Amino acid sequence: MRISCSIFAAAFFILLLSGCGERKELETQAFVVAIGLDKAEDDNLVDVTFQIANPQVNTSQTAEAQNEPSSDIVTVTAPDLLAAKELVQTSHSRKVTFAHLETFIVEEDLARSDLFHNIMGSAIVDPEVRRESVMIVSREKASKFIHANKPTMETRPHKYYEFMEKRWEKTGLVPLSNLNIFFHRVDGELFLAIYATTEREEVEKRNEDTYLAGEVPQKSGDPVQMIGSAIIQNRKMIGTLDGEETRLSLLLRRKSLLESMVASFPDPVNKEFRISVRMMRNGNTKVKVDTNREPAKVQVKVPVRLQITSNPGLVSYTMNEEKQKILKQSIKENLERSSLKLIKKMQNEYKGEPFVWYVPARKNFWTVKQFEKYDWEKHFQDADIDVQYDVMIENFGEQIRPPVK
Template sequence: MYRNIYVKATFVAISLLLLSGCWNSKELDDLGIVVAVGLDKTEDDQFLLITQVINPSEIATDAPTTRPPVSIYESTGDSVFEAFRNMTQKSPRKMYLSQLRLLVIGNKLAEEGILPSLDIFYRDHEFRTAFFVTIAKDTGVKELLKVLTPYEKIPANKLMHTMEAVESSQGSSKGIVIDELISQILSKGQSPVLPGLLIKGDADTGTSIENIEKIDAPTQLRVDNLAVMEKDRLIGWLTPEESKGLNYITGDMKSTTVSYPCNDKGLVSVEVLRTDSGLKANFKGGEPSVLIELELEGNVTELDCPIDLTKAESIEDINKEVEKKVKQNMEASIRAAQENFGSDIFGFGNLMHRKNPEYWKTVENTWNSEFKELKVDIQIKAQIRRKGNTTQPITKEE
């Protein structure tokens, strides 16, 4: 009997040790929830840190107020961590970083190289790794993060959702999270791309509450095309067509629109609904090459041409025109990467490494030079699945 009492008492004592409570808990009223971080370099080579912090009382209510939904804090430091600590001189609350949605890199830092400054965002346990990394184009990070946005109260959420929408429906950009970015920077066979953010309109007007009180906000935040990196340094920007071409090649194109003129009498528009991209490395006579095989499916969404969609040859003509248009985008992207930038943003080097490790050992340290001369073949197969509710243009003459 005494043995059973002893066992039960021991069990209770151990259980009490496990019920020690939240030893490192912090009250919500003591935290400043950071949703976006801007990072750049100052003229004296210090790190410039900008944080966009939620004002909880403004987010909790739908009633109109005269106070902004977010606040901006700025600090500098010899390191990013020091800049975060120096921010305590201005912020009444400790910065809470687990809800970070967006990291915006300034142009000066991007051109110098971003890898050293990313270390804290990947190493520190307070950061989750699901936030997007972007580059501020033609504007400063502070000016960009100060712009207030309609519809979405929190500007960082607006930018994140816009990037997701562009990636899923338009295809000229895509979201890049920090895990993927660092992996590509450290890879010798692929350089990364990053989405750009810009301000349309006057930056000073965008900081006013009046900016979100109008039907058409005079100052808006936009997601731009993709930035080309050489390892961790910004070296240029792709056009919308080149950005789409890259997403076709890498298999990241989810959906987009392909339009083309027909006999100078109107346009045909096709909604691309699915793509399947395959890359193959070939060695013929010792010379490397890459074959890109792309299959895509789509629907006819708009028809302003005298085309009869009941005829099989009409559908085949549309397939060929779509293939031609998509191939032009892909060729433009490859040409820009090889001739303008000399940076393998497609991962062809990783493909060579997997296919022929012995060959890769001889070129891995000079791959960007080899990449410039790499032959790339493209094969595309388009299939129109649906024609819509009518097989004739509504302007067709009887």
């Protein structure tokens, strides 16, 4: 009996410890936090840049790594990402892993080529590549972007990308852009990717959100600017949207995770100035699509709440109810005019829509084949579209007494 119990106990512990056979020590691994993809000189090859985090920087071992860089940046040329992952091991002593990979940076020239989708499609074969990884399109080469990106406030590169990618929820100046959404909208529908650069072509504009990356007049600070979108359709990049157009695209979607944004509008009373407001969604956007008529009819109603944050023209909106109505109507008309201008641009120039209106349109059909035969993208180009903003102003700034009745 004692021998049987001993054998059973030994077998039990062997089963418990057998899972340690594939154990890998942290110090033996090299964690890639960002990957850059560029066109190589050979049309069928790609330059892959790996930004590998230094695990000692900004940890308890910082004293031992005072003179070490925060990351190691290596570029290799290969047919695809997985082949590049093997090639980089020829010069790197640790096992390269994508377990912490969160960011793909794609050169604009590559994004506009037919090779782009093939490279991205082969990338997700690796089980370590997560579909939540963010996609950024850089105006310059991705390798140059990664080398030039030296943020002053973040010593750990993965934290920089993580914080910057989260900013879209608060500003709306860039879209939610990850591999999962990219592969869902790879054919037909438009996909918006984050547009960024470290190069400068500064342009001063009165409207603060009508910039593209690189145009924002910035005198110092981090070199990277992320603002606007790269438009991707049918597996390649076809154009760009600026910050304002990106914001409107998010507002016109039926559902969006965008929390709030600060925007400015012309002061309707004192036209030399602009009024800044904090804009928030006041519920989901209502989208109705009628596919039983020609042309198709789309009705969109966007509910928004506004808080006046700045009034440089010093117009007494807090004390004058009539001026409040003028301001509210002016903002409503401005939003509707800008939205319709964007929609016309998408219909005439890009022949597609980034507003995800194909979802309510698809509900009008019994089967997917019927919807595909209808060809929503083609019907969108001629659709009759009506956009209305339901504007509610919560407050008009600081006030010391109630408005005059």
